[in-house]
Amino acid sequence: MSATPEGCARELLEVVPLVMRDIRHQMRNQRSTELTVPQFRTLVFVENNSGASLSEVADHMGLTLPSTSKLVDDLLKNGFVTREEQAADRRRVSLTVTLRGRTILDASRKETLRYLSQKLGSANAEEKVAIIQAMKTLRTVFQESKN
Amino acid sequence: MSATPEGCARELLEVVPLVMRDIRHQMRNQRSTELTVPQFRTLVFVENNSGASLSEVADHMGLTLPSTSKLVDDLLKNGFVTREEQAADRRRVSLTVTLRGRTILDASRKETLRYLSQKLGSANAEEKVAIIQAMKTLRTVFQESKN
DNA sequence: TATTGTTATACTCTATAACTATA
DNA sequence: TATAGTTATAGAGTATAACAATA
Numbered sequence: 568m569s570a571t572p573e574g575c576a577r578e579l580l581e582v583v584p585l586v587m588r589d590i591r592h593q594m595r596n597q598r599s600t601e602l603t604v605p606q607f608r609t610l611v612f613v614e615n616n617s618g619a620s621l622s623e624v625a626d627h628m629g630l631t632l633p634s635t636s637k638l639v640d641d642l643l644k645n646g647f648v649t650r651e652e653q654a655a656d657r658r659r660v661s662l663t664v665t666l667r668g669r670t671i672l673d674a675s676r677k678e679t680l681r682y683l684s685q686k687l688g689s690a691n692a693e694e695k696v697a698i699i700q701a702m703k704t705l706r707t708v709f710q711e712s713k714n
Numbered sequence: 715m716s717a718t719p720e721g722c723a724r725e726l727l728e729v730v731p732l733v734m735r736d737i738r739h740q741m742r743n744q745r746s747t748e749l750t751v752p753q754f755r756t757l758v759f760v761e762n763n764s765g766a767s768l769s770e771v772a773d774h775m776g777l778t779l780p781s782t783s784k785l786v787d788d789l790l791k792n793g794f795v796t797r798e799e800q801a802a803d804r805r806r807v808s809l810t811v812t813l814r815g816r817t818i819l820d821a822s823r824k825e826t827l828r829y830l831s832q833k834l835g836s837a838n839a840e841e842k843v844a845i846i847q848a849m850k851t852l853r854t855v856f857q858e859s860k861n
Numbered sequence: 862t863a864t865t866g867t868t869a870t871a872c873t874c875t876a877t878a879a880c881t882a883t884a
Numbered sequence: 885t886a887t888a889g890t891t892a893t894a895g896a897g898t899a900t901a902a903c904a905a906t907a
Contacts, residue, residue, distance in 0.1 A: 570842040576830035578849035579733065580823075584751060585856045586726065587734040588776045595899090603873070604731055621889060629735050634875050636890055641873085658883045658888040676727075683723035686855055694851040695717040701848030702725035704841040708833055709732045742876090750896070768866060781898050783867060788896085805865040805906045 579705075593682050600675035605630075605638055606647075607679075610672045613648055613662045620659045647671060726852075740829050747822035752777075752785055753794075754826075757819045760795055760809045767806045794818060 591604055602610070605628065612627050613619055625635035639662065642648045647668030653659040664672070687695065738751055749757070752775065759774050760766055772782035786809065789795045794815030800806040811819070834842065 570839060570846050572831035572834040572837075572842070573827060575834045575837070575842050575845045575849075576827045578846055578853075579830055579834075580737065580826060582849040582853045582856075583730060583733050583737060584755060586730050586852055589856050590727065590730060591898095592776065605874070608731060622887090629739065630874090631876060632889060633877080633891080638874080640890090656884070656888085660889070679727060680720060680723045683726055684719035687719040687722045687726075689855065690719075690722070690851050692717060694847065695719070695722050697844045697847035698722045698851060699717050699725055700841065700844035702722075702729040704837050704845060705733055706725075706729045708836065709729075709736050738875095752897070769864090777897090778899060779866060780868080780900080785897080787867090803865085803907070807866070 589686075590679070590683070593679055594675065597675060597678050600671050600678065602671060602675045606642060607672070607675055609635075609638055609642060610647060610664060610668055611676075614664045614669065614672065617663050618653075618661045620653070620661065622659075624662065642668070736833075737826070737830070740826055741822065744822060744825050747818050747825060749818060749822045753789060754819070754822055756782075756785055756789060757794060757811060757815055758823075761811045761816065761819065764810050765800075765808045767800070767808065769806075771809065789815070 594600075594602060594604055594607065608628060609624060612624060616623065616627075621632060621635055621639060624639065625632050628635060628638075630638070639648065639650065643650055645667075646665055649663045649665055651661045651663075653661045687698075690698070741747075741749060741751055741754065755775060756771060759771060763770065763774075768779060768782055768786060771786065772779050775782060775785075777785070786795065786797065790797055792814075793812055796810045796812055798808045798810075800808045834845075837845070
């Protein structure tokens with residue numbers, strides 16, 4: 568297996584959509600929680616960055632402002648976040664996860680992690696180390712993709 | 715970094731959507747080729763499994779038959795695949811990639827791989843080995859995800 | 862009857878363009 | 885004028901339900 572940038576790229580292009588598809592399916596089939604992947608990721612971000620503006624969320628998600636606005640709107644309708652004006656700059660919005668949002672997020676995360684953990688149970692120690700390492704590298708490589 | 719199934723699951727859940735988002739963006743912004751990720755994956759599958767039926771594509775993609783039917787319909791409209799009845803069982807369909815489809819697929823693959831390779835250029839040898847290993851494991855774990 | 866596929870319908874995700882409000 | 889955000893509109897991706905054709 569050639570550990571060249573090209574070899575890695577080829578593997579990523581084949582395997583990442585496979586894993587993503589599975590995660591998406593799993594989340595969709597959570598009848599109790601029902602968060603989509605983007606909704607889940609948005610809630611995680613707002614939980615970790617309470618008071619975030621819409622632009623900050625959009626930036627983190629790699630989405631346009633209108634897309635993010637709609638995404639947040641749905642979370643709002645479900646009562647998972649609150650949206651207020653920032654006092655210092657009234658154009659800006661301040662987002663916070665509600666108790667309800669936190670509850671649903673915790674449940675969804677728990678269920679998804681349980682599912683993924685079970686799937687990864689068959690991997691041996693060395694393989695798991697490689698996954699952890701790979702994810703660490705990929706995170707740094709793909710994180711600041713401000714296209 | 716705990717190399718437990720739970721630790722791996724946590725990393726996957728954070729990093730995979732990040733990478734997927736970047737791949738999706740990159741493909742969307744290919745002004746020359748313009749294949750979406752599902753279209754790309756379908757073409758790859760049909761190229762490797764010439765004469766495949768719709769059910770086989772759906773199975774590979776992890777999609778329902780109606781979704782797959784529509785997906786293939788779009789490829790057909792663009793002249794990237796042909797769709798015929800199978801002689802042996804006329805309910806079944808036989809899909810083939812056209813020359814045009816092959817051309818666009820090659821161009822798209824090349825451009826995406828170039829993009830990803832360039833991004834992965836900053837990773838050192840050990841990190842690249844870990845990525846290759848991780849992808850290999852993930853492929854086997856997530857491949858036969860027939861839900 | 863069971864299987865393969867399509868059509869009808871709907872919802873989510875995402876984008877671009879046009880707009881409003883605030884700075 | 886520039887920035888933050890929303891609304892309008894549209895296209896892709898996906899699903900379920902209902903159907904048609906073939907086995």
